Amino acid sequence: MDILRRNNVTVTGAPQGRPVVLAHGFGCDQNMWRLTVPALAEDYRVVLFDYVGSGRSDATAFSENRYASLTGYAQDVVEVCEALDLRDAVFVGHSVSAMIGVLAADMAPDRIGAQVMVAPSPRYIDDEGYHGGFSADDIDELLASLDANYLGWSAAMAPLIMGNADRPELGEELRNSFCATDPDMARVFARTTFLSDSRDDLKSVRVPTLVLECTQDVIAPREVGAFVHRAIPGSTLVTLDATGHCPHLSAPEATNRAITEFLAALR
DSSP states (O other), X not given: OOHHHHTTOEEEEOTTSEEEEEEOOTTOOGGXXXXXXXXXXXXXXXXXXXXXXXXXXXXXXXXXXXXXXXXXXXXXXXXXXXXXXXXXXXXXXETHHHHHHHHHHHHOTXXXXXXXXXXXXXBSBXXXXXXXXXXXXXXXXXXXXXXXXXXXXXXXXXXXHHXXXXXXXXXXXXXXXXXXXXXXXXXXXXXHHHTOBOTGGXXXXXXXXXXXXXXXXXXXXXXXXXXXXXXXXXXXXXXXXXXXXXHHHHSHHHHHHHHHHHHHHHO
């Protein structure tokens, strides 16, 4: 199988620079990083891809069995890194991709040498002593709504996830991204995302890690950012002057500055 075609891999930036892998979240694709790439391209080798079932990936490679757990997506990441022979890459994961990156780094520690987690959440459902932002009933209702009417769900949820109600074009972009995703594949990714619990996996992180949170985020509230920061020894937590769950779109300058300062400190 051609891994690079399967995941619609694109590579840009400085050919000899340290690799930086940009990984999108649920319902999105690599285009969501378009405002970040220019900030990295001069100094770093920038790798973008689409998870199978998203963007312009090869939909024929989709397997519900494989992608019913985050491990399947992490295996995609490892295979992309192997296909490009990436070493000591910085993995920048948005939302659920932050946890996928943790799994991928554990599978192939020589491939990933640092992590940037953008609005991460290891568990979306509240638990005793843990505030994930949703009750179990909330998530059941969310998934039932998605199953019943994916397009309607997309139209209703995208503005809430994006935040920034004064900039409706951002919510519209996210809605369009959701709607461009195959509904059956999106349902699998949604269940994998919102029912996952990666809290214990955070203990395995041993690489330099930057955790980026927003001041207001309905998907990953600040309690979650604090939890992730505490769980990863030596991690750095930065609260962006941004709202919503997609700061790389709503506040690209602040997001890019935090990422580039972290990368510069790794040298």
